[in-house]
Amino acid sequence: MKRFALADSAIDSGALRQALLHPQAGGFASFEGWVRNHNDGRQVRGLRYESYVELAEKEGERIMDEAMQRFDILDLRCSHRIGDLAIGDMAVWVGVSAAHRDAAFTGCRWVIDEVKARVPIWKHEGYIEGDAGWLHPRQAE
Amino acid sequence: MKRFALADSAIDSGALRQALLHPQAGGFASFEGWVRNHNDGRQVRGLRYESYVELAEKEGERIMDEAMQRFDILDLRCSHRIGDLAIGDMAVWVGVSAAHRDAAFTGCRWVIDEVKARVPIWKHEGYIEGDAGWLHPRQAE
Amino acid sequence: MIEVKVRYFASLRDAAGTEQETVQTDAGDLAGLYRQLQSRHGFSWPQAHLRVAVADDFAHWDDPLREGSEVAFIPPVSGG
Amino acid sequence: MIEVKVRYFASLRDAAGTEQETVQTDAGDLAGLYRQLQSRHGFSWPQAHLRVAVADDFAHWDDPLREGSEVAFIPPVSGG
Numbered sequence: 001m002k003r004f005a006l007a008d009s010a011i012d013s014g015a016l017r018q019a020l021l022h023p024q025a026g027g028f029a030s031f032e033g034w035v036r037n038h039n040d041g042r043q044v045r046g047l048r049y050e051s052y053v054e055l056a057e058k059e060g061e062r063i064m065d066e067a068m069q070r071f072d073i074l075d076l077r078c079s080h081r082i083g084d085l086a087i088g089d090m091a092v093w094v095g096v097s098a099a100h101r102d103a104a105f106t107g108c109r110w111v112i113d114e115v116k117a118r119v120p121i122w123k124h125e126g127y128i129e130g131d132a133g134w135l136h137p138r139q140a141e
Numbered sequence: 142m143k144r145f146a147l148a149d150s151a152i153d154s155g156a157l158r159q160a161l162l163h164p165q166a167g168g169f170a171s172f173e174g175w176v177r178n179h180n181d182g183r184q185v186r187g188l189r190y191e192s193y194v195e196l197a198e199k200e201g202e203r204i205m206d207e208a209m210q211r212f213d214i215l216d217l218r219c220s221h222r223i224g225d226l227a228i229g230d231m232a233v234w235v236g237v238s239a240a241h242r243d244a245a246f247t248g249c250r251w252v253i254d255e256v257k258a259r260v261p262i263w264k265h266e267g268y269i270e271g272d273a274g275w276l277h278p279r280q281a282e
Numbered sequence: 283m284i285e286v287k288v289r290y291f292a293s294l295r296d297a298a299g300t301e302q303e304t305v306q307t308d309a310g311d312l313a314g315l316y317r318q319l320q321s322r323h324g325f326s327w328p329q330a331h332l333r334v335a336v337a338d339d340f341a342h343w344d345d346p347l348r349e350g351s352e353v354a355f356i357p358p359v360s361g362g
Numbered sequence: 363m364i365e366v367k368v369r370y371f372a373s374l375r376d377a378a379g380t381e382q383e384t385v386q387t388d389a390g391d392l393a394g395l396y397r398q399l400q401s402r403h404g405f406s407w408p409q410a411h412l413r414v415a416v417a418d419d420f421a422h423w424d425d426p427l428r429e430g431s432e433v434a435f436i437p438p439v440s441g442g
Contacts, residue, residue, distance in 0.1 A: 099177060
């Protein structure tokens, strides 16, 4: 079963959440990344996510497996958009269910941090001035 | 505007989330408490939440105001069920939007912890053996 | 003697057998009122484990009682 | 000389002017291949800021190159 997915159209977070319902679950933490209208002091018009799909799917799934090992959680899902997005669109969704809220929060936070650091997806931002550029933050070395 | 509510029927988390959409928001963290089928080693059949409504609404709203002051967040909502709930039902929902994910996560976690510690709501659990009882955890003193 | 209204919640309500009652009391403060009601109803909660509210807001145990006050005793909460 | 396939992403693709190309190379390892392509395309990325993949999985810069390998150079990621 795959827990991580790339989505080339709007993420259906309701369906992802539904898969995490579990009679032993007492807590469910989720995170959504939304396209915001500003970044690093510039006004953003919209953006495009590109991915190295084959590797992104593998690495995303490895993050899901590691989270299941590392935290006392019941299940989790993550979906990341690729393609063109407008301000306010959901770029990424992470959901984690657990017996207790502490593991749900910690697992959810860990997953989004790992996805941002490890999964080969790149953001191409368009600015209101008409120019555009790739975001390539320096990795922790 | 009220950000905290007691709900005597199913929480409409979609509508609550909708109120938090904001063009400056880059991150949205949410937490749901679900009624789980076990607690403290006992099998739970269902539960009932009772509240001191007048004070719970005031104290809940104070927590919302404190969170707005304390964290770099854009907006938040919290709703807590009262009345009879079955296994899997949503007991509480917290959602927080922020420019960056760190504040969204930290604020969301803080709110659910404060709500559980401070808002006069009591859980009456029914067990599969047929008995039932109030949960009155010892407060941090 | 003054008359106050007292509200009970959760296990305190079960122990009192009522959601609320009107009480005649000569207690000087909220702590004194709780001692009187604890002995009348046999509440097992020590005062240190409870909070107290007056007129729907949290109060201090040494706040004075006033005629007509609406007092609530609040056992440890368990929402969430 | 061996023949390998190279894929580029994001700003590296813009700089190379292509998503992928077939390359004849005598480089002994992935680091050597990047040095050759960096000089050919004028990539501004130092190798230390990139990761490298072979056959759709992460690889090490000192892994040897094999005939037919599919290599990808991965600039710092920015998902989320």
